[in-house]
Amino acid sequence: xxxxxxxxxxxxxxxxxxxxxxxxxxWFKNIFMLPGIIFAVYDLPHLLSWDAxxxxxxxxxxxxxxxxxxxxxxxxxxxxxDCLHPVKKNRPIPCGLVDIRIAYAQWILLxxxxxxxxxxxxxxxxxxxxxxxxxxxxxxxxxxxxxxxPYFDVLSESVNNPIRLLLGWxxxxxxxxxxxxxxxxxxxxxxxxxxMKRYAEYRKIGDPEIAAGYRKSFGHYNEYRLxxxxxxxxxxxxxxxxxxxxxxxxxxxxxxxFIAGFISMxxxxxxxxxSPVQYPxxxxxxxxxxxxxxxxxxxxxxxxxxxxxxxxxxFHPVHMPGR
Numbered sequence: 001x002x003x004x005x006x007x008x009x010x011x012x013x014x015x016x017x018x019x020x021x022x023x024x025x026x027w028f029k030n031i032f033m034l035p036g037i038i039f040a041v042y043d044l045p046h047l048l049s050w051d052a053x054x055x056x057x058x059x060x061x062x063x064x065x066x067x068x069x070x071x072x073x074x075x076x077x078x079x080x081x082d083c084l085h086p087v088k089k090n091r092p093i094p095c096g097l098v099d100i101r102i103a104y105a106q107w108i109l110l111x112x113x114x115x116x117x118x119x120x121x122x123x124x125x126x127x128x129x130x131x132x133x134x135x136x137x138x139x140x141x142x143x144x145x146x147x148x149x150p151y152f153d154v155l156s157e158s159v160n161n162p163i164r165l166l167l168g169w170x171x172x173x174x175x176x177x178x179x180x181x182x183x184x185x186x187x188x189x190x191x192x193x194x195x196m197k198r199y200a201e202y203r204k205i206g207d208p209e210i211a212a213g214y215r216k217s218f219g220h221y222n223e224y225r226l227x228x229x230x231x232x233x234x235x236x237x238x239x240x241x242x243x244x245x246x247x248x249x250x251x252x253x254x255x256x257x258f259i260a261g262f263i264s265m266x267x268x269x270x271x272x273x274x275s276p277v278q279y280p281x282x283x284x285x286x287x288x289x290x291x292x293x294x295x296x297x298x299x300x301x302x303x304x305x306x307x308x309x310x311x312x313x314x315f316h317p318v319h320m321p322g323r
Contacts, residue, residue: 017092021075022068036168065114070136125170148216161190181244188237200275
């Protein structure tokens, strides 16, 4: 690292830096497990009981621990590149505030602890949690290191979305997985979010050579290619979500204009200078986005559990004259 290292702190001050590289502020991403629980309960309503609470609590703890393990190795291996980023250069490892040996030990301990807790739930949850851990390896660790490969960097990181869906589902349902159309829709909307983050990061850096030095995949990307990928992921999400709606819950078709509005709002946010979508963990500060997102979630919940016969009648296929 080119930057002059600061003296490493001791005691509680040092502990704070090890906590920072585990990124507990990113644990909110595990909220993406909640739809898995909700859809599992919709599919089998009798699963909604107090008996599911211990599995949900332990599952959330396990997911947070494994996620922090992945974040820790990410911080370790990205440190040389982070020195080239205008904001990430201030992370604990580039600043020399963390002993790398202890950081590696933290990575392993968090993974072992998370998997041990996950084993207490059921084998399907454990397998899904292991997949979350493995994707962290594939994304971060050479020689594969998918985060350096264009498009695979987005797809391999956003696949954590459907994995979290599976984690939520298997907390309460141990009989069978969710339908593939829902899994794919969940993956593609995550890819849309991640591609927007890449686009905002690329624009923030502003220099293609510096961008390529910071993130290898930026050597291939440019604004045009990133925008094309964003459109692709948004379109793929819409198609897979449409398949899910038509096959499993036609009432949810009423949410389509509002979901499209959310995508448009997120796009507008991503096009801002120094866009906040670079830091998804801080998007809660975007009040209009949060309010609209909560509205969409409430609408989806109503449409999922409240039967509206007129919607079925309205969209029921009819015989077309001349066919």
